[in-house]
Every structure is written in structure tokens, then in C-alpha cells.
Amino acid sequence: MTTLVQLLVAAMLVIGGGFALVGAWALVRLPDAMTRLHGPTKAATLGVGAVLIASMLYFWGVRGVPSWHELLITLFLFVTAPVTGFFLAKANMHLSWTASEIPPPPGNGNDWATFGDEPGPGAGPLPARKPGGHGRP
Amino acid sequence: MIRRILPHPVLSLLIVLVWMALVNRFAWGSLVFAAILALVIPWLTAPYWPGSPRVRGPLRIAAYLALVLWDIVRANIEVARIVLFTPNGDLRPAWIAVPLDLTSPEGITALAATITLTPGTVTADVSQNGNALLVHCLHAPDPDAVAADIKSRYESRLLRIFS
Numbered sequence: 001m002t003t004l005v006q007l008l009v010a011a012m013l014v015i016g017g018g019f020a021l022v023g024a025w026a027l028v029r030l031p032d033a034m035t036r037l038h039g040p041t042k043a044a045t046l047g048v049g050a051v052l053i054a055s056m057l058y059f060w061g062v063r064g065v066p067s068w069h070e071l072l073i074t075l076f077l078f079v080t081a082p083v084t085g086f087f088l089a090k091a092n093m094h095l096s097w098t099a100s101e102i103p104p105p106p107g108n109g110n111d112w113a114t115f116g117d118e119p120g121p122g123a124g125p126l127p128a129r130k131p132g133g134h135g136r137p
Numbered sequence: 138m139i140r141r142i143l144p145h146p147v148l149s150l151l152i153v154l155v156w157m158a159l160v161n162r163f164a165w166g167s168l169v170f171a172a173i174l175a176l177v178i179p180w181l182t183a184p185y186w187p188g189s190p191r192v193r194g195p196l197r198i199a200a201y202l203a204l205v206l207w208d209i210v211r212a213n214i215e216v217a218r219i220v221l222f223t224p225n226g227d228l229r230p231a232w233i234a235v236p237l238d239l240t241s242p243e244g245i246t247a248l249a250a251t252i253t254l255t256p257g258t259v260t261a262d263v264s265q266n267g268n269a270l271l272v273h274c275l276h277a278p279d280p281d282a283v284a285a286d287i288k289s290r291y292e293s294r295l296l297r298i299f300s
Contacts, residue, residue: 019213026220030275034259035230038216038275042256046213068158075155082253082260089261089273102271103234105264112262112271 005061009054016050023047033092041085048077090114142176144183147192149175192243193300201294208255208290216256219276231277232261235270235284239292244299245270251291258283 019042026039052070059067093102099115110116143149156171157163179186192198219228239245245267249260252272262271277283 019217022217022220026216029220029225031225031228032230034261034273035228035275037259037273038257039220041253041259042213042216045209045254045256049209065162068161072155072158078250078254082250085253085259086249086261089259093261102232105234105269105271106236107264107266107268110264110266110268113265114262116265 002062005057009058009062012050012054012057016047016054019043019050020047033096034089037085037088037092041081045081049074143179145179145186148179152178191300192298194298197294197298201298204290204294205251205254212256212258216275219257223276228276229278231274231280231283233272233274233277233280233284234264235272235287237268237270237292238288239295239299240267241299242267244295247299248287248292248295251295252287258287 023039023041023043026042027036030036030039052073056067056070059065093112093114099111102112104110105112152175153168153171156174157167160167237245237248239248245263249263249270252258252260252270257275259273260270261273263269264271272283272287274280274283
């Protein structure tokens, strides 16, 4: 039983390492900054995910103690990874793209938040929300 | 009454779960401390949460998370193939404007995070009046199909959760 779990742990570690390696290779070979941004998102999801599953299997199956830290790492990663991706994309849009190279959003006089200076038509101030209320009207 | 003590019940539950997972083994003392945190933190941060987002259907949320996890695995393999075997000359990166039907800020944030976490697509921007997301695709020979896929696969489900 323990041998089987150890085999599974080893397999997950190899899979995770493989995906992290492909993510790093993507950084080297893809042509520009925007496409290179796609490399780390891979490493951060399946690469780390497989290593975390290996860690959970190890503590559960080999050591016999359940471990919950891996779930927390997953949660924090899923909350923070999109924010860094968003910042990198936004910085890159400021540095090397102009509004004419990017398809405009629908709506007249409407622009992407990075290029526009003010809230677009129909945006207005955020409405005050009643407790238990939701979203924009 | 319960609203006054617990302005954000889901947040309080999340704090208890996160604290117990941080401690990593069950102890009554930790549970008491988690309960204190779950009471104090939502109360202190209440001014930053003018209203609670209305989220419906725990089963729907679980089904959505399962779908996203499955798609992350699928898209990872897809992107790995592109990175390893597609020469740069054949790569068709594209910017895509995805018009939104979602209006709740939390719902749009969830959709943007989903798009970024799925390899091959990254959310880059939101429009000034919040009616569209700007998405960058690593390899999209047919950009319209990608936008339609995002809308039918993720947004339609999020619309039912953040109603």
C-alpha cells in the first residue's frame, strides 16, 4: 500500500516538474511579452497543483497525518495569480501597445480602462448598495 | 439580528475554515480563536463591504469549480503542446474583446480570474463602463469562437451564481 502511494507521489512530482519546465521553456521561446505571459500561468496552475497533490498524498498515505496546508496554498494561489497576471498585462499595454492595435470594446466612445482617462459613457458613480443588495442596477 | 452579529456569514465561515487549516490539526482552543476572528474581522472590515454580493446555490459553485479545474488540466496539456511543437511562425496570438452580460463586480472579477487561470488566455483589461473584458490569447486562429466559448462555458454559469 505504502509502495503504491510512493509511486503515485513520485508520478505527481514528475508531472508537476514537467509542466513547470514547459512553462519555463515557454518564457524562453515565445516571441513577445504578451505571449510569454502565458508561460507562468501554466507553471502556477498544473505545475504547482501536481506538486501539492503529491504533498497531500505523502502526508496522508505515508506519514498517516492529514495535511490541509496544500488546500490553503491552492486557495491563495488562485486568489493572487490572476492579480499579478492582470498587472503584468496592464504594464505591457502601457509600454508597447496603442489603442488602435487592440479591438475596441462595444459601445460608442467607450475604451479600455488602460487607455481611457475617465469612466465611460453610462458608467456613472457606483450606486450605493443596500445591505443584501447586489451589483449595478 | 443575525445580520448585525455576522454581517458576512460566508466570510466568517471562510475565516474559520482557513484558520483551522492553518493550524492543521483539530484543537478546541483553535476553534474558539477562529470563532473570535470570524466575529471581529468581518466587523472591522464592514465599511469596505457596503453590501454583500448575493451568491446562490452552493452546488452550482462546486460544479463551477470542478468545471474550471477540469478545464485548467485540459488547457495545460493543450498549451504545453503549442509551446513544444508549434513554431513561432504558425502562432496566432490575438486580442479578443469579450462583451459581458454579467453586471455584478464580484461576478466579473470571478470571470476574469477564471480566464487568467485557464492557460492560453489572460485577462488584460476591462472597458471603462464595465461592459467588456479584454482577453489575450496565446493561439487563436478563430478569435470569435474563443469569445463565444468563454461566454457559453463560464459566463452563463456565473450569471446563474451571481444573480
